[in-house]
Amino acid sequence: MKKHPQDAALRHLLRESWTVETPPSPNFRAQVWARIEALRREPQTWPAWLRFHLLGVGMAAVASVALAVIGAGSVAHNQIEHDRDQLVEQYVVSINPHARVGVALASYTP
Amino acid sequence: MKYVWATIACVLGLAALAAGVTYYCMRAEAPVVEEHSGDSLVWLRHEFELTPEQMARIEKLHAAYGEVCEAHCAAIVASRTELQRLAAQGASGTPLDEAKENARRLDIECRTSLEAHVGEIAEIIGGEQGRRYLATVMPRIVHFDHDGPPDLKPDEPDARDGHAAH
Numbered sequence: 001m002k003k004h005p006q007d008a009a010l011r012h013l014l015r016e017s018w019t020v021e022t023p024p025s026p027n028f029r030a031q032v033w034a035r036i037e038a039l040r041r042e043p044q045t046w047p048a049w050l051r052f053h054l055l056g057v058g059m060a061a062v063a064s065v066a067l068a069v070i071g072a073g074s075v076a077h078n079q080i081e082h083d084r085d086q087l088v089e090q091y092v093v094s095i096n097p098h099a100r101v102g103v104a105l106a107s108y109t110p
Numbered sequence: 111m112k113y114v115w116a117t118i119a120c121v122l123g124l125a126a127l128a129a130g131v132t133y134y135c136m137r138a139e140a141p142v143v144e145e146h147s148g149d150s151l152v153w154l155r156h157e158f159e160l161t162p163e164q165m166a167r168i169e170k171l172h173a174a175y176g177e178v179c180e181a182h183c184a185a186i187v188a189s190r191t192e193l194q195r196l197a198a199q200g201a202s203g204t205p206l207d208e209a210k211e212n213a214r215r216l217d218i219e220c221r222t223s224l225e226a227h228v229g230e231i232a233e234i235i236g237g238e239q240g241r242r243y244l245a246t247v248m249p250r251i252v253h254f255d256h257d258g259p260p261d262l263k264p265d266e267p268d269a270r271d272g273h274a275a276h
Contacts, residue, residue, distance in 0.1 A: 046113050046116060049113040049117075050113075050117065053117075057117055057121070060121055061121045061124060061125075064121050064122065064124070064125040065124060065125050065128045067125065068125035068126065068128045068129035068132070069128050069129065069132045071129060072128075072129035072130070072132040072133040072136075073132050073133075073136060075133065076132065076133045076136035076137050077136065079137070079140075080136065080137070080140040083140060083141065083142065083143045084140075084141075084153070084157070086143045087141060087143060087152050087153035087156070088153050088246060088247070088250065089250070090143075090150050090152070090153065091150045091151065091152075091153045091154065091247075092247060092250045092251065093150070094150035094172075094176070094179075095150075095172070095175060095176075095179055095224065095227060095228070096179070096224060096250075096251055097179050097182035097183040097186055097220050097224070098186070098217075098220065
């Protein structure tokens with residue numbers, strides 16, 4: 001960066017005449033105290049934190065468990081139905097010559 | 111923030127445990143399909159509340175019908191093979207008609223015998239359970255049965271004929 005011969009004079013002038021005045025935030029102090037208070041109230045141990053957020057954590061836990069039970073129940077139900085179908089099929093094939101012929105002819109080569 | 115992640119992990123763990131227990135409990139009572147177990151009566155044992163006497167009668171009847179079923183099966187295969195041979199030779203007229211008639215007669219014989227057997231089993235099971243047995247088995251038998259003369263090609267199994275369609 002190039003230096004101007006009158007930089008020093010400009011700095012002096014600015015120091016003398018240019019001041020920036022920012023209006024203070026009206027809630028600045030209140031906000032600072034609110035944050036301090038919130039930090040003070042935040043539980044310091046996990047059990048205390050859980051107790052503090054009991055409602056939210058409880059609802060999330062109940063919803064998660066309910067979803068898991070419904071999902072697992074649905075999967076198990078579908079598998080049981082599928083297995084039952086297989087067993088009925090096994091039985092029907094054992095008594096039905098037409099079904100057996102279907103198997104026999106499927107592998108038949110003249 | 112670390113408590114949030116720890117809590118999420120715990121909730122997910124709890125949900126996974128609940129899912130596992132639910133799945134295990136539901137599957138524990140249900141029969142498991144065992145390939146090539148050779149026991150085709152597993153379904154009857156699990157599905158219906160049968161007394162040992164009923165089960166013994168059903169097993170006896172099932173074993174006896176197995177021989178009938180084998181005989182029908184062999185006759186049907188023979189008749190269809192004959193039909194196939196005639197069709198391959200381009201035969202027509204009396205020999206083909208006779209072969210078709212024979213195949214139709216075997217189908218009817220087989221169907222009648224099978225329906226009688228299923229009826230006997232339903233009678234042994236009895237009551238509402240017997241009706242449920244019929245309601246489950248009969249549609250599957252009808253699905254496998256033929257209404258007309260079979261013209262099944264061995265290399266293109268007829269969809270009406272069962273397994274190839276499944």
